[in-house]
Amino acid sequence: MNTISDPESGQVVVEHRPHGLQIQTRTYALTLDYARPFALLTDQDGQPYADLFLAPSLNTTAGLDRTARLNPPTLEQEPGALTLRFRLEGGVWEHKELVLRCDPLGIDGHVEVKGEGHLTDVVLFGGQYSGHLRWGSGFFSSGAHFAEVFNPEPYGRERRLLPATESSAIDVMGTSLPGKGHWFFTPAPLVYAFRLGGNGAGPNLGADQGGAPEVGAAGEHTPQPTPAAGWLSASVVAPVEALNFTSFHYDAAEGAFAFRLAYEGQTRVTGQFRTPTLRLAFAADPYEAVAQNSARHAEQGYTQPETGTRPDWWSSPIQCGWGSQCYLSRVQGGRAPDHCTQANYDGFLEVLAAQHLLPGTLVLDDKWSAAYGTSEVDTQKWPDLPGWIARAHQRGQRVLLWWKAWDPEGLPSEACVLNDLGEPVAADPTSPVYEQILRQAVRRMLLEYGADGFKVDFSARTPSGPGLKRHGEAWGIQLLHRLLWILRDEAKRCKPDALVMTHTPHPVFANVSDMIRLNDVNTGADVNEQMIHRARVARAALPHHLIDTDNWPMPSLDAWRSYTRLQPQLGIPSLYFVTHIDGDGEALTAQDYDLIRTTWAQWTGIRNELRSGR
Known part of the structure; x- marks a missing residue:
């Protein structure tokens, strides 16, 4: 036995065996049998979670990568950690190694290659293999001993816990079309969590005996008792410059799985290339797994710490006109963006003022501008936008302008990502x-x-797909980060207290966003449950960011009332309706305006308590 330290002391033990080895820590064990191209991962009690396949494939536009020989690992020791390097022979690369660094709390895996090619898919813990004839040849996957998979990204059906045999993805794309109904967080934290059993109830949403969610009232994380770790997490931990892929896939089959990063032929390798780190660790629940991922980014220096004080006005109640625009579209016809006019917004504010409601932040939604790409005001709809904003300032209100990312409307072709026909995408x-x-x-x-x-x-x-042409090298998640960095960087140059609200609850987006919006409600699922989940994910990923609770659409007035009561416990109250709910046209009552005043006052009290440090 070659001992780095006693596992009970929080370190690592390695035991060499005749045909393999075992690595043991106080939280997990990793066992290799050189007769099989797998490593068995078990928890601290010896319970198997996964048989990890050790011959990954980094495919390119020139062909599918594969491995013809998996060599036993070389070991590199350092204080408190052990690194295994597996040299892989065959395939499209001049040199390829799988690297597993085992520390007391988890395993960091990545692949290093040398050669040239345009990456399409990077398959981790799965790949094409012909190195053990006893097991045949072809594509091999890892073995799944777990039964359920947690994906933090909100999907249209709001199913957060899936059978282990169902594939899933976390990405920066989405729309309302089939298979794409997951635009709510872009990106969500790149974290999956796996559980052995399954009672069908899904992960605990954190409601205490009083019915309050586990997310603190002001969006702060509320400490909870930590049960024994029962979830295995697999998460990407990398600087934004390494996130040149559009999606992180969990590819499943019966009793099997692999992970895949989609590069879409848009990343060119010339010489050395290292994949992003995929970390395996155990957690008490999926939200702790997200928090661990965030903390790991901070430890590695991949996130920038918050500096300076946060302006008070950022946390004042928000009124956004989009829900009322949708109601006007319902009763007057036309599209909802047609109703973003100065006259209509004056009407919204008159209703609120008559009810003694003065939101601190106003949002002018889609479409106040003449062209999305250039963001020049449509003077037919807004004849005096500067004057309107100045009057809001005189009332003590601040104004956010809705800004549509990516839209090329009004842009020259040299400012755009282009398709094969030279058309702007x-x-x-x-x-x-x-x-x-x-x-x-x-x-x-x-x-x-x-x-x-x-x-x-x-x-x-976010643009996606092979063959699309752009000026620089960034793609996928990094390309979105670049877009938001330019926007926020210039905003802070203009006004240091400018507020940039996004729906990007990922650790590396901490420096391009000031507030995380929970985004649109899925009306086919329980409203409070889904928004509690989103708030917990946002808080775990970006614990110091404010949360905009959103408010649209709503399946009914009763659902709106229930969520309005909940909002101050999740974050900043946000109001999208002033006279009616747009979905079924139900009118707000005097009691509803009382409810808004009550929740806003509740939020103000919570905010004041936070300021005083109580």
Whole structure:
């Protein structure tokens, strides 16, 4: 036995065996049998969770990668950790190694290759293999001993816990079309969590005996008792520069799985390349797994710590006109964006003022601008936008402008991602032409019009697919981060207290967002349950960011009332309706306005308590 330290002391033990080895820590064990291309991962009690396949494939546009020989690992010892390097022979690369670094709390895995090619899919713990003839040849997967899989990304059906045999994805795309109904967080934390058993109840949403969610009243994380770790997590931990893929897939089959990063032929390797780290660790529940992922990013220096004080106005109640625009579309016809007019918004504020409601932040939603790509005001709909914003300031209110990410409307082709026909698909944040246009637009919106920040929407329209052409190298998650970085960087140059609201609860997006919006409600599922889940994910991933609780759409007035009562416990109350619910046209009553006043007052009290440090 070669001992680095006693596992009970929180370190690592390695035991060499005749045909393999075992690594033991106080939280897990990893066992290798050189007669099989797998490593068995068990928890602290010896319960199997996964047979990890050890011959990954990094496919390229030139062909599928494969492995013809998996060599026994070389071991590299360091204080408190042990690294295993498996040299893989065969395939499309000149050199390929799987690297597993085992520390007391988890395993960091990545692949290093040397060669040239345009990456399509990186398959981890799965791949094409012909190295053990006893087991045949072809594509091999890891073995799943777990029964259920947790995906933090909200999907249209709001199913957070899936059978282990069902594939899933976390990505930066989505729309209302089939198979794409997951635009709510882009990106969600790149974290999966796996559980052995399954009673069908799903992970605990954290309601205590009084019915309050586990997320603290102001969006702060509320400490909870930590039960024994019963979930295995698999999460990507990497700097934003390494997130050049669009999606992180869990590819499942009966009793089997693999992970896949989709690069879509858009990342060129010339020389050395290292995949992002995939960390395996155990957690008490899926939300703790998300928090561990966030903490790991911070430990590695991949996130930037918060600096400076947060302006008080950021946390004031929000009124967004979108729900009322949708109601006007229902009763007057036309599309909801047609009803984003100065006259209508004046009417919204008159109703609220008559009810003694003065929201601190106003959001002008879709479509106040003449063209999405250039963000110039539509003077037919808003004849005096600067004056309107100035009057809001005189009342003590701040104004956010809805900003549609990616839309190329009004942009020249040299500012856009183009398809094979040379047609614009999306704005290109790697284009110097577009960066100049965007920075000019930000200065116009904040300095000329007088706005105080932005509500960013449609970040799920991140361009995706082979053959698309752009100016620079960034792609996928990194490309979205680049877009938001330009927007926020210029906003802070114009107004240091400018507020940028996004729905990107991922640790590396901490420096491009000031507030996380929980995004649209799925009306086919329980409203409170889904929004509690989203708030818990956002809080675990970005524990210091404010949360906009959103408020639209609503299946009924009763559902709206129930969620309105809950909002102050999740984050900043947000109001999308002023006279009616748009879904069924139900009218707000005097008691409903009382409810809004009560919840806003409750939130103000919570906010004041936080300021005083109580």
